[in-house]
Amino acid sequence: MRKLEVSLPEQSYSILIGSGLLAKLPDLLEMHGVQKQDRLFLITDDQVAIHYLEPVRRSLSESGFSINFAVVPHGEQSKSVATYESLIGKLIEAGCNRKSVILALGGGVIGDLAGFVAATYMRGIRFFQLPTTLLAHDSSVGGKVAINHALGKNIMGAFYQPKGVIYDVDTLQTLSMRELQSGFAEVIKHGLIWDRSFVDWLFENKDELLQRNPLYLTEAIERACAVKVAVVSQDETEQGIRAILNYGHTIGHAIEGTTSYTTYTHGEAISIGMVGSAWMSEQLHSSNQGLTEMTGELLTHFGLPTKLHTPLPEDELMNYLRRDKKHTSTGFTFVLSPTCGQVRITEHIPEGLIRQALRRIGAC
Numbered sequence: 001m002r003k004l005e006v007s008l009p010e011q012s013y014s015i016l017i018g019s020g021l022l023a024k025l026p027d028l029l030e031m032h033g034v035q036k037q038d039r040l041f042l043i044t045d046d047q048v049a050i051h052y053l054e055p056v057r058r059s060l061s062e063s064g065f066s067i068n069f070a071v072v073p074h075g076e077q078s079k080s081v082a083t084y085e086s087l088i089g090k091l092i093e094a095g096c097n098r099k100s101v102i103l104a105l106g107g108g109v110i111g112d113l114a115g116f117v118a119a120t121y122m123r124g125i126r127f128f129q130l131p132t133t134l135l136a137h138d139s140s141v142g143g144k145v146a147i148n149h150a151l152g153k154n155i156m157g158a159f160y161q162p163k164g165v166i167y168d169v170d171t172l173q174t175l176s177m178r179e180l181q182s183g184f185a186e187v188i189k190h191g192l193i194w195d196r197s198f199v200d201w202l203f204e205n206k207d208e209l210l211q212r213n214p215l216y217l218t219e220a221i222e223r224a225c226a227v228k229v230a231v232v233s234q235d236e237t238e239q240g241i242r243a244i245l246n247y248g249h250t251i252g253h254a255i256e257g258t259t260s261y262t263t264y265t266h267g268e269a270i271s272i273g274m275v276g277s278a279w280m281s282e283q284l285h286s287s288n289q290g291l292t293e294m295t296g297e298l299l300t301h302f303g304l305p306t307k308l309h310t311p312l313p314e315d316e317l318m319n320y321l322r323r324d325k326k327h328t329s330t331g332f333t334f335v336l337s338p339t340c341g342q343v344r345i346t347e348h349i350p351e352g353l354i355r356q357a358l359r360r361i362g363a364c
């Protein structure tokens, strides 16, 4: 088992990554201070439930925990006010109190949604992230929890840290190939923003990674989480440097929002967004020629898109970009890369350059 520590001013917690961890959940929860009399409330989605709900529920019950659960439909549509409100109702009905503990069993959708429930139920109760997708190496760490509004992604949310992240890598064996590939977008992001040697390692080991060799997947998750931990521990609430974790997301979120979350997974949208950001980086930093080609090559190796499948209107994407959380009254802010493996938060990006980048990734 690998272990990383997230050290923050208010609280610290560990990320445990390994095989067979869900089977050890009762012991791991007790090691984290959860007591048998503390009611557990597990939140998952209908696809994750098929594989993991019953074994997890049974092992916790047989170990003497009281556990209730809720299963929401899979997909981004569940990061909604309606699902959030219905979950709060279920917690009340189950008799959850301030000592209760939420278990978020699933990918980033469940982590963000269940985390937001935990952050707000009775003004905040404990929760654990139990990630089951590759992409959730990112979403389970760092405490960004949120639901969406029709006009903006993650627009209602909080910075609210889990008590622990328990990442059973065996769960990645049941993930569809599309969702596995989607997770590599954020893995690649962590290399591109921070660690050039990790980018090289991803190029070298792409076959083992796509064949789901557990040793290589564990290594990739640990290295990507290490980047996230390094950034979040410097700037928990995104006053500055944390915004680098948004590389590719300015355009990526616009693609997701403009298509109402129906066409691209989060990872696929971010993949296209990183190509747009790489191209803008090359225009502004002559030192970084070739970044777009290299980024595109790496993403393509991992089965990720580098362009829109069907053109989206440039003006609609621009409208969405104006609502990006990094956007200020002084203009557009992008995360750009002066050299591979490093990025800078760059303000005052001219609209003309953004429009050119959008056309470059297939906007019309």
Ligand SMILES: NC(=O)c1ccc[n+]([C@@H]2O[C@H](COP(=O)([O-])OP(=O)(O)OC[C@H]3O[C@@H](n4cnc5c(N)ncnc54)[C@H](O)[C@@H]3O)[C@@H](O)[C@H]2O)c1
Pocket (backbone or CB within 6 Å): 045, 046, 047, 048, 051, 074, 075, 076, 079, 106, 107, 108, 109, 110, 112, 132, 133, 134, 135, 136, 138, 139, 140, 141, 142, 143, 144, 145, 171, 172, 173, 174, 175, 176, 179, 182, 186, 265, 266, 267
């Ligand atoms: N909070 C953050 O810092 C952060 C970071 C990155 C992404 N996110 C958010 O995460 C979300 C995307 O997360 P995701 O890509 O994990 O999507 P997801 O949670 O929708 O999971 C993808 C699909 O895989 C299925 N699935 C999950 N685990 C499975 C398993 N082990 N076996 C079989 N099927 C499984 C799910 O049912 C779902 O259909 C987006 O909403 C994004 O905004 C948040």
Ligand SMILES: O=C(O)C(=O)C[C@@H](O)[C@H](O)[C@H](O)COP(=O)(O)O
Pocket (backbone or CB within 6 Å): 138, 142, 144, 153, 154, 186, 238, 242, 243, 245, 246, 249, 325
């Ligand atoms: O942890 C962060 O900070 C990130 O930006 C990670 C992103 O991968 C993630 O998609 C996050 O939810 C985006 O946050 P937002 O503040 O742009 O909604």
Ligand SMILES: [Zn+2]
Pocket (backbone or CB within 6 Å): 138, 186, 249, 266, 270
């Ligand atoms: Zn993301």
